[in-house]
Amino acid sequence: MITKLLIANRGEIACRIMATAQSRGIACVAVYSDADAQARHVRLADQAVHIGGASPTDSYLRGDRIIQAAQNTGADAIHPGYGFLSENPDFVDAVTAAGLIFVGPSGxxxxxxxxxxxxxxxxxxxxxxxxPGYHGADQNDDLLRDEATKIGYPVMIKAVAGGGGKGMRLAETALEFDDQLASARAESRTAFCNDAVLIEKFVTAPxxxxxxxxxxxxxxxxxxxxxxxxxxxxxxxxxxxxxxxxxxxxxxxxxxxxxxxxxxxxxxxxxxxxxxxxxxxxxxxxxxxxxxxxxxxxxxxxxxxxxxxxxxxxxxxxxxxxxxxxxxxxxxxxxGHAFEARLYAEDATQGFLPAIGRLTHLTFPDIVRADTGVEAGDEITPHYDPMIAKVIVHGPDRAAALAMLINGLAATQVAGTVTNLGFLTALASGADFAAGHVDTGLIARHLDSLTAAPVPTPADLAQAALALSGVMARQGGATGFALHAPLTWSIDLGDSTVLLTVHKSDHVTCDVAGQAVDAQRLGNIWRFDGQKARPQHLSGRVVTLFGAAPMTFTQPDPLDRISAGQGGDTVLTPMPGLLRDIFVAVGDDVQEGDRLAVLEAMKMEHVLCAPRAGKISAIHAVSGSQVQAGIALISLEVIDAPKD
The missing domain is CATH 3.30.470.20 (ATP-grasp fold, B domain)
Structure with a gap:
């Protein structure tokens, strides 16, 4: 019988395992890195042990420290969760050799x-x-190329030690094979310290x-x-x-x-x-x-x-x-039928760029099961996978469950960071998905429409401006304000300016690019041209409007406005990470879109490209270095402003 369980993982994974174990009366021990000292899984645990630095190689991948933590706390079993050491046979052997129960298969x-x-x-x-494919030990390039020809194109090249899509490339023709083989090997070598591959027939509409x-x-x-x-x-x-x-x-x-x-x-x-x-x-x-x-x-x-x-x-x-x-x-x-959607802090409109930030607001509707490792106030850091939650629904049949998923996603509220909620809702609402016509290429075929940035309506802009003005927070009467004449002022939303005319504390006319939107509060509910206001969250100069396509509006601070410089002359790092490769040198000529560098962050590779054609004038970092967000990485020669 297990009486105390150490969970060798973090975040949502650790919280999920802990919920079941504690419900059975099993005490739980959490382990945590420097970055996770205040994490939700640490707060929920009966005991918590610090095991190292923010990098997984300094903490969650240190099997020796995890086993020592189990022994020091009197745990009799270790649950690896999923990810990190969960499929490391040497770790399993070390756990059992230490006299502990490993909750999982044998090494x-x-x-x-x-x-x-x-x-x-x-x-x-x-x-x-x-x-059908080639799974042999001989990794000679010529042999692999011959085997691909025998199998017949298209073929998939896969790292033999792979997982999570790493070290996997599709070669549709013989002309692509060498480049895709080199790419698969390079990624596999970095991810698994093993560049061996296998070749398989690519299945049509898989x-x-x-x-x-x-x-x-x-x-x-x-x-x-x-x-x-x-x-x-x-x-x-x-x-x-x-x-x-x-x-x-x-x-x-x-x-x-x-x-x-x-x-x-x-x-x-x-x-x-x-x-x-x-x-x-x-x-x-x-x-x-x-x-x-x-x-x-x-x-x-x-x-x-x-x-x-x-x-x-x-x-x-x-x-x-x-x-x-x-x-x-x-x-x-x-x-019945069930769905799970993975909610991430990432910007689908920007190539699914992972995001960081402090969650100022996070709620889920009652119709979903939300497995999460974060709460409002927690921070999404650059050190780990940017998953916020798994949104799960179960209904009597597929149609009912899908409706619950769509409604549940639309009612999920996240503020403080960009998310993929709009993308998930659009995907779940698609006709092909509703009909059950699914394959691994569905998202790629509809990517442009699924990732299109939502276009705010005049009512959306009016609501954002009204929220940022502070008028929506006033309750009228003794706690409100009285006007002897209409009060007019403008609210800058960055890309748009909304003119507000406040007639009284519960009635405002909004001018949005020449289009009038009438806003009135009836009881405790604001309506814009008769339509109920969207759920919202206001934090300082930022307001988030929730719904099927969540939108965030920021009121610029005039004191923060500085010259943007030449624009397009400097490539900045989009987030903290490891600068894995730099492909250019000072003096090189580049074209718009050329690859300049690769940044590894949040378990993904991010290719940084030239914003315009030009000559490399400076490189401000070296390969293999850790870089912070927003620093100048590579500069192009400055373009002189046109003379009058």
């Missing part, structure tokens, strides 16, 4: 699935269908469907499937269970294959077998192939919990303590 099971080429060979032996499995070391069962096809750059965006447009025959065949995969390695605990599926037509029993196995709990596990009605973390703790599987395969039933 040997993780090793068996850790490298894609070996895992595929094992799956072929176990009778699990595998995508769907990414995974099966949740659970084992006790000798036998396994499956808990149905999840469709994770809505992806951007191989990163999952919205997941659902069960998979749409799947027959019972295909579901049964895929579940049986997943169980074979788990039992072939004597799997214990929660895991996921991922399949690539031919979605070009109706799904077939011979149209899915093993892709990889994640030997841990998955980020998207809540949708399985919703349709099965179980707590997967509870199952993990029971099996780790030596209990048998809680259910037999015939007892597992699926009811």
């Amino acid at each position: 040997d099971a993780i090793r068996a699935m850790g490298l894609k080429d070996r895992a595929k060979a094992l799956m072929i032996k176990a009778g699990v269908p595998v995508v 769907r990414h469907i995974e099966v949740q499995i659970f084992g006790d070391g000798t036998q396994a069962i499956h808990l149905f499937e999840r469709d994770c096809s809505l992806q951007r750059r191989h990163q999952k965006v919205i997941e659902e269970a069960p998979a749409p447009r799947m027959s019972d025959a295909v579901r049964s065949a895929m579940g049986a294959a997943a169980v074979k995969a788990a039992e072939a390695i004597g799997y214990s605990g929660a895991g996921t077998v991922e399949f690539i599926v031919d979605g070009s037509g109706p799904l077939r029993t011979d149209g899915f192939w093993f892709m990889e196995m994640n030997t841990r709990l998955q980020v998207e596990h809540p949708v399985t919990e919703a349709i099965i009605g179980i707590d997967l973390v509870d199952w993990q703790l029971r099996v780790a303590a030596g209990e048998p599987l809680p259910m037999r395969q015939e007892d597992v039933k699926s009811q």
